[in-house]
Amino acid sequence: MRVGMTMPVMEPDLDAATLRTWATIVDEGPFSSLCWGERIAFDNPESLTLLGALAAWTDRVRLVTTVIVPQLHDPVMCAKALATGDLISGGRLTVGFGVGGRHEDYQAVGADPKTQTMRDMAERIAIMRRVWAGERITDSVLPVGPPPVQPGGPRLLVGTIGPKTVRSAAAWADGLAGTTLDLDVGKQNELFDVARQAWAQAGKPAPHLATSFWFALGPAEAAREQVRTHLRRYMNWIPAEYVDAMAPTTGWSGDEEQLAAVLREFAAVGTDEVHLIPTSTDVDQLRRVAEVVHDFT
Incomplete structure (x- = not known):
């Protein structure tokens, strides 16, 4: 099992130095991937702009969006931006797509919350695949470019926690985020089994099975x-008491030994990758x- 690290993009008071330091340390290893998520009505960095910076700041690590919401973007421009990120990174991009969980993000960019469906997302992804092809x-005189380094475009993952969504994504996704x-x-693992069955029924190779969780390392x-x-801070749309x-x-x-034990539990059920999500910008x-x-890998 591989282990990736998420950028601390949802933390307050970020600056370029902090972002670059994290990217550099993650790229040094032993992490398998460098991840980051998307929100609009929040003070996190814009995802596609950050992709360009991370592609330039790193040389080795896989870059994984966890996740981009296609309904918040024009699909052609999104495809062009992602292909550019794949170009700059030398073909190291994996794209996680999801429908998102906040209507305020849709409203902030003038997107219709009624499009917050798997069908609408799949339609936009189909357009992106045509662009990448x-x-x-x-x-137009020429197709929209640049062509991605990876033939046919980046590997695509679906960001979800629901079995119905997993089944519907088998038609276009290469796995789960x-x-x-x-x-x-x-x-x-029950959700992983749903994916395994859905991908098999679709006649596709076994899906990439990734999950993620927030972490904090230190005294209990x-x-x-x-x-x-x-x-x-992050769940600011939910009442604080909840x-x-x-x-x-x-x-x-918890501590280091406890983290290693948790990772071993996920490895035991066939998890391909865990994406850790920081709750601090603490480089230590x-x-x-x-x-x-x-030590784990």
């Missing part, structure tokens, strides 16, 4: 408080997790 989708709130490994009380503080109620059992907190925690991952 070099088709002229309008009466899921998430687990409570680290229930058995429940996660302080680490759990770090997770709670992050959730309070977030506080779920915070004790959401994400993971990043380096300590890197040591755990080095």
Whole structure:
């Protein structure tokens, strides 16, 4: 099983130096991928712009969007931006797509919340694939470029936690970029089984099975408080008392040995990759997790 690291893009007071430091450390290894998510009505960096920076700042690590919401973008421009990121990174891009969970993000860009469906997402992805294939989708002299380095475009993952969504994504996705709130490994494996069956029924190779969870490394009380503080900020569309109620059992907190034990549990059920999500910009925690991952892999 491989282990990726998510950029701390949902943390406050970010600057270019912090982002570049994280990208550089992750690229040094032993992480398999460098991930980041998308929100609009929030103060995180814009995802496609950040893709260009991360592609330039790194040389080795796989770049994974977890996730981009196609309905918030013009599909042709999104395809062009992602192909550009694939070009700059030398073909290291994997794209996670999802429908998103916040109407305010749709409203912020003038997108119709009624398009927050798997069907609408699949339609936009089909347009992107046509662009990456070099088709002229309008009466233009040349097709929209640049062509991606990876033939046919980047590998595509579906960001979801629901079996119905997983089944519908088998038609276009190469795997999952899921998430687990409570680290229930058995429940996660049930979703993996849905994917395994759906991909087999579609006559496709076995899906890439990835999941993610928030983490905080350190003494028990302080680490759990770090997770709670992050959730309070990130889940700002949920009443604070609800977030506080779920915070004790959401994400993971603990020491290095406990993190390694959790990773072994996910590996045991056939997880291909875990994407860790930081709840702090603390570089020391990043380096300590890197040591755990080095020993684990």
